[in-house]
Amino acid sequence: MSLRNLRNPGLWITVLAVALLGLWPIVTQRASTREEIFTVMLSVVLASSLNILLGYTGYVSFGHIVFFGLGGYVGLYLIIVQGWSLWPSMIAGGLAAGLLALLLGQAILRLRGSYFALATIGINEAMRAFINNFEPFGGPTGLSLNFQTYNQYGGAANALWLIYYIVLILAVFNIFLSYIVKTSKFGLGLMAIREDEDAAEVMGVITPRSKTWAYVLSAILPGVVGVLFFFKNGNIEPPQAFRLHLSIELLVMVMLGGYGTVFGPLLGAVGYQRLRGLLLTSDLFKNIQLAVAGLLLLLIILFIPAGAVGWLRQRFPVVRRFIP
Amino acid sequence: MCLSPSSQPSVEKIGSSLSKAVFRGGYMDILAFLTDGLLIGFVYGIAAMGLTLIWGVMNVINLSHGSIIALGMFALYFLFVSLGINPYIGVVLVAVLGLLLGMVIYAVAIHRVINAPHLSTLLATFAVNMIIIGLGTTAFSTSPRNVDFSLGSMSIGPVTILGTRAVAAIASVLITAALYYFLYRTTLGKYVRAVTDNRAAAELMGIPSARVLAFSFGLGTMLAAIAGGLIATFFPFTILSGTTYELKSFVIGVLGGVGNPLGALIGGLILGTFEGIIPYFLPTSWVPVLEFILFVVILLVRPTGLLGAKK
Amino acid sequence: MILQVSGVSKWFGGLKALTDVTFSLQEGQILGLIGPNGAGKTTLFNVINGVYKPSEGAVNFRGVDITGMKTYEIARMGLARAHQIVRPLNELTVRDNVMVGACFGRENHALGGARVIADEVMEFVGLEKRADQLASNLNIGQKKRLEMARALAARPYLLLLDEVLAGLNPAEITRMIDIVHKIRERGTTIVMIEHVMQAVMSVSDQVLVLDFGKPIAFGPPGEVANDARVVEAYLGDPELAKQLLAPSSDESEQDA
Numbered sequence A: 001m002s003l004r005n006l007r008n009p010g011l012w013i014t015v016l017a018v019a020l021l022g023l024w025p026i027v028t029q030r031a032s033t034r035e036e037i038f039t040v041m042l043s044v045v046l047a048s049s050l051n052i053l054l055g056y057t058g059y060v061s062f063g064h065i066v067f068f069g070l071g072g073y074v075g076l077y078l079i080i081v082q083g084w085s086l087w088p089s090m091i092a093g094g095l096a097a098g099l100l101a102l103l104l105g106q107a108i109l110r111l112r113g114s115y116f117a118l119a120t121i122g123i124n125e126a127m128r129a130f131i132n133n134f135e136p137f138g139g140p141t142g143l144s145l146n147f148q149t150y151n152q153y154g155g156a157a158n159a160l161w162l163i164y165y166i167v168l169i170l171a172v173f174n175i176f177l178s179y180i181v182k183t184s185k186f187g188l189g190l191m192a193i194r195e196d197e198d199a200a201e202v203m204g205v206i207t208p209r210s211k212t213w214a215y216v217l218s219a220i221l222p223g224v225v226g227v228l229f230f231f232k233n234g235n236i237e238p239p240q241a242f243r244l245h246l247s248i249e250l251l252v253m254v255m256l257g258g259y260g261t262v263f264g265p266l267l268g269a270v271g272y273q274r275l276r277g278l279l280l281t282s283d284l285f286k287n288i289q290l291a292v293a294g295l296l297l298l299l300i301i302l303f304i305p306a307g308a309v310g311w312l313r314q315r316f317p318v319v320r321r322f323i324p
Numbered sequence B: 001m002c003l004s005p006s007s008q009p010s011v012e013k014i015g016s017s018l019s020k021a022v023f024r025g026g027y028m029d030i031l032a033f034l035t036d037g038l039l040i041g042f043v044y045g046i047a048a049m050g051l052t053l054i055w056g057v058m059n060v061i062n063l064s065h066g067s068i069i070a071l072g073m074f075a076l077y078f079l080f081v082s083l084g085i086n087p088y089i090g091v092v093l094v095a096v097l098g099l100l101l102g103m104v105i106y107a108v109a110i111h112r113v114i115n116a117p118h119l120s121t122l123l124a125t126f127a128v129n130m131i132i133i134g135l136g137t138t139a140f141s142t143s144p145r146n147v148d149f150s151l152g153s154m155s156i157g158p159v160t161i162l163g164t165r166a167v168a169a170i171a172s173v174l175i176t177a178a179l180y181y182f183l184y185r186t187t188l189g190k191y192v193r194a195v196t197d198n199r200a201a202a203e204l205m206g207i208p209s210a211r212v213l214a215f216s217f218g219l220g221t222m223l224a225a226i227a228g229g230l231i232a233t234f235f236p237f238t239i240l241s242g243t244t245y246e247l248k249s250f251v252i253g254v255l256g257g258v259g260n261p262l263g264a265l266i267g268g269l270i271l272g273t274f275e276g277i278i279p280y281f282l283p284t285s286w287v288p289v290l291e292f293i294l295f296v297v298i299l300l301v302r303p304t305g306l307l308g309a310k311k
Numbered sequence C: 001m002i003l004q005v006s007g008v009s010k011w012f013g014g015l016k017a018l019t020d021v022t023f024s025l026q027e028g029q030i031l032g033l034i035g036p037n038g039a040g041k042t043t044l045f046n047v048i049n050g051v052y053k054p055s056e057g058a059v060n061f062r063g064v065d066i067t068g069m070k071t072y073e074i075a076r077m078g079l080a081r082a083h084q085i086v087r088p089l090n091e092l093t094v095r096d097n098v099m100v101g102a103c104f105g106r107e108n109h110a111l112g113g114a115r116v117i118a119d120e121v122m123e124f125v126g127l128e129k130r131a132d133q134l135a136s137n138l139n140i141g142q143k144k145r146l147e148m149a150r151a152l153a154a155r156p157y158l159l160l161l162d163e164v165l166a167g168l169n170p171a172e173i174t175r176m177i178d179i180v181h182k183i184r185e186r187g188t189t190i191v192m193i194e195h196v197m198q199a200v201m202s203v204s205d206q207v208l209v210l211d212f213g214k215p216i217a218f219g220p221p222g223e224v225a226n227d228a229r230v231v232e233a234y235l236g237d238p239e240l241a242k243q244l245l246a247p248s249s250d251e252s253e254q255d256a
Helices: A009-028 A031-057 A065-080 A086-108 A113-133 A147-153 A155-182 A185-195 A197-202 A207-233 A244-257 A263-281 A289-303 A307-315 A317-321 B011-021 B026-058 B065-081 B087-113 B118-140 B163-185 B187-197 B199-204 B209-232 B242-256 B261-281 B284-301 C041-048 C071-076 C094-104 C111-125 C140-153 C170-185 C197-203 C221-225 C228-233 C238-245
Strands: B153-156 B159-162 C003-012 C015-025 C030-034 C056-061 C079-082 C158-162 C189-193 C206-211 C214-219
Touching (some): A009 A031, A009 A155, A009 A263, A031 A155, A031 A185, A031 A207, A031 A244, A031 A263, A065 A086, A065 A113, A065 A207, A065 A244, A086 B284, A113 A244, A113 B242, A147 A155, A155 A185, A155 A207, A185 A197, A185 A207, A185 C094, A185 C111, A197 A207, A244 A263, A244 A307, A244 B118, A263 A289, A289 B087, B026 B065, B026 B159, B026 B187, B026 B242, B026 B261, B065 B118, B065 B209, B087 B118, B087 B209, B153 B163, B159 B163, B163 B187, B163 B261, B187 B199, B187 B209, B199 B209, B242 B284, B261 B284, C003 C041, C015 C056, C015 C206, C015 C214, C041 C056, C041 C158, C071 C079, C071 C094, C079 C140, C094 C111, C094 C140, C111 C140, C111 C170, C140 C158, C170 C189, C206 C221, C206 C228, C214 C221
Parallel strands (some): C030 C189, C030 C206, C079 C158, C158 C189
Antiparallel strands (some): C003 C015, C003 C056, C206 C214
16 A cells, blocks of 8 residues: 555545535435435445455355344444443444454355355354344344433434444545555455466465455444444344345445446445335335346346446446546 | 244244144154154255256356245145145146246346356346345235145154145155156256266257256256245245245255255255254254354365265 | 475375376476376476375475475465466456566565566566556467466566466467576576477476376486387377477477
């Protein structure tokens, strides 16, 4: 990482895009806009994190949501049962997710291709089933926040804005992180692994270490936003926390925008959530929004597998400079 | 799609409540648990066979597997409820529909990406899953259905066997035998095996690999649909129920070995037994925990399956 | 001795791919590794650079026993390899491909230093004009040179070249042989597997002949070419035998 990297216009275009989008609800001060953009920013963090593993390293995680869920549980447990405040709980949630990735990474990152993807599903399901039985986390009923808790943060309305700001900052931070990883030596090693893991080893890339750190990096922020999401939500239950479907929506976002690019997950998250919003509010599509999203995914896979940004970068190489 | 365990009839819960109904106390009731598990295991085996057949032949993990199982359940339901067709004749019709559906899915969604990186086929099949679940939820809602059909039951000592389950188990064995006959005794079956072994070489030999792949995919979805149909004869279900069986099929797939039909059947029996025995020692809610841990452990230790892959 | 292979054997199930291979190589030399198809040449490379662990025997590289070490550990000690079947990192640019070699090889450069080395190496193999293209867009000859460039960018002490001439046209062969000569002039030790006999015989200081996994001759090219066992090993392939015995005859391309 050198300062030279930070002068890339593409990075700043991306950051500006996130910041402008994020400032919109702050300018309008409308709660409904804030909720909409909150979902988008949350998706940006999750998709962009996943991209470090999926897009840079080439490992398909179908169960990435396990980090979001575990982070959420650890955070809410600390807030509700141990009486911690939001800040340290947030950090603890991120660390718990990172630690899980570190431990899992030692084991399942040995698996290649589809086997890794399946193992991640297995782990998410095992975790969900386990938490369902884990009494400290409330078993099947989960944990619920006392409404009074929000008073520490200036009441519920203020707390919602506070959480929004944090998620916005995390989204911007995540773009930087994603960019720094991509343009670093570490990132070069990851991309070598993505293209040909055996060849990368022969060239001296310490693949187990690189993969594990990529996994950890892609797990921490989902853990942090898990705490924020469920804190805002007020309660957490196993099926919400470890929703395999959300995991796959994240894959769709990354694919839609263009995997392996910095801008892609952002575009994918915004595009997907916007589309979903449109479908949900349309009388015609409200009921079959899932089918329409599936059809969209299928069309992307079949016809523009590189995603929107990837397609632009292939088609117009000059774009590479401006869209990282 | 909602994966809440409370919104779908869970096999474990129903299995154990039935077992409790025939509870005799002492060591005898373990026999009841075991029988329940084993009989369901046969059907799990058929579902898993569909998954691993496709996986073995074309190295595609079919993530629409669960939704096709659910479609099988609904197809049987409507054939029985609306047209009054006997469920076992219904299963045959469901099989045909499953075969055709699979070939269509292959042509539309898979063929174009069959040689692309595995992510593409995973996502393509998942997209199909989303489409089916999305349309299915709209058409059938997510309220549970039930095929009201009974063949009575039979008691041997502490063990009570439901007729529908016994027939499903027998049907599963026959289907496995038929699959073996098809794969090893018919020309088309030999083509399927040739394409499994080495697609490029098979093409050089003049085997129309695209059509064989489409047919194999259809065969896999046919098995999924049959499994769904058989399950519908004894468990209530919703359009989302397939997910549970899809996940079980993954577990069985790695247990029995990819592309090994007999392995899938044995894997199904092992899983069924496992599910039957665990509730004897632990609350049933621990069953999925152990199942998925077992799944990940097998993947790590022996990714080709405990019983070996058929190559 | 930069490389010592002692008593290496390798089984795959019941199949013995290598039997008691022993040789050593002095710094700055070129060793030609020849033998009929399936003689175990690539397997020997895989054992040397840690892709396979030998069933028996040991490999010593620059005084360190590297038997059973990980591929990347061995690479980082200064052993680089160009594959027979090129393995470009397709979605990366040519420059990035070469930088991977410089970043993770012996000298463990940061990106800035790696970029300088990459530019130098690309010029050395004649890929400088392709630097910003994706590796997937190169033709086979260019991909072979990229494979070579990546290995060189690691600044290795020892370079394993696996049929870098295979699949090239005569003009490209001449160019590649020229590159090999230049590498040698820089003092890098080379082990090369090659089917183009004239090339092997002309550049090698020593030649090791493998047949069914067994070493049947080892020595200077002139000696080996006249070894009766070598001729016999190649009898199944009279064309090769003829070339081997008359190294200066035709220069036609020999497919692997």
